[in-house]
Amino acid sequence: MATKTxxxxxxxxxxxxxxxxxxxxxxxxxxxxxxAEGAEPAEEREGSGAPVAKAPSxxxxxxxxVVSAALGVVSLSGGWIGTVAAARETLVGQLRTSSGxxxxxxxxEVYGDAWHATALWAGLFALTxxxxxxxxxxxxxxxxxxxxxxxxxKSVAWAGVALGAIGLLLAxxxxxxxxxxxxxxx
Numbered sequence: 096m097a098t099k100t101x102x103x104x105x106x107x108x109x110x111x112x113x114x115x116x117x118x119x120x121x122x123x124x125x126x127x128x129x130x131a132e133g134a135e136p137a138e139e140r141e142g143s144g145a146p147v148a149k150a151p152s153x154x155x156x157x158x159x160x161v162v163s164a165a166l167g168v169v170s171l172s173g174g175w176i177g178t179v180a181a182a183r184e185t186l187v188g189q190l191r192t193s194s195g196x197x198x199x200x201x202x203x204e205v206y207g208d209a210w211h212a213t214a215l216w217a218g219l220f221a222l223t224x225x226x227x228x229x230x231x232x233x234x235x236x237x238x239x240x241x242x243x244x245x246x247x248x249k250s251v252a253w254a255g256v257a258l259g260a261i262g263l264l265l266a267x268x269x270x271x272x273x274x275x276x277x278x279x280x281x
Contacts, residue, residue: 225260
């Protein structure tokens with residue numbers, strides 16, 4: 096039988112839940128002679144000899160779901176990187192064209208390339224949102240069996256997938272000039 100050691104760095108309130116877990120595990124061990132059936136692998140606490148079960152909290156999945164939704168919103172609303180890329184393309188277009196260039200060339204170089212740069216960055220954000228959301232939704236298939244994913248995580252991940260899919264569709268349509276094409280000059 097293991098002796099009990101007390102961690103003097105913790106308050107009584109912090110030690111009480113740990114003692115209850117250790118007592119329940121010890122009781123299950125004495126009843127069956129082994130660890131409780133269906134329990135996850137336990138780690139032994141330093142010096143106590145009592146196993147402590149570790150269960151995943153789902154914090155990483157929740158954070159990834161929120162990131163997915165946020166990236167989906169950024170893909171729809173534009174982002175700082177897309178704005179900077181568009182401004183850069185506008186500047187490059189102004190430098191490439193002379194004042195004597197045709198109107199069609201000026202529109203393409205100054206506005207068209209900037210428009211495509213914005214669509215490209217929006218598409219990258221949308222694709223990242225889509226992949227992240229799908230990964231969060233697929234994670235339970237590769238995780239601990241029998242441990243369901245929290246409903247709010249699924250909801251936020253589905254929102255990220257939906258926003259990412261809409262953002263990707265709009266980015267592709269914008270980049271290909273099927274949606275809001277540049278005006279014709281002729």
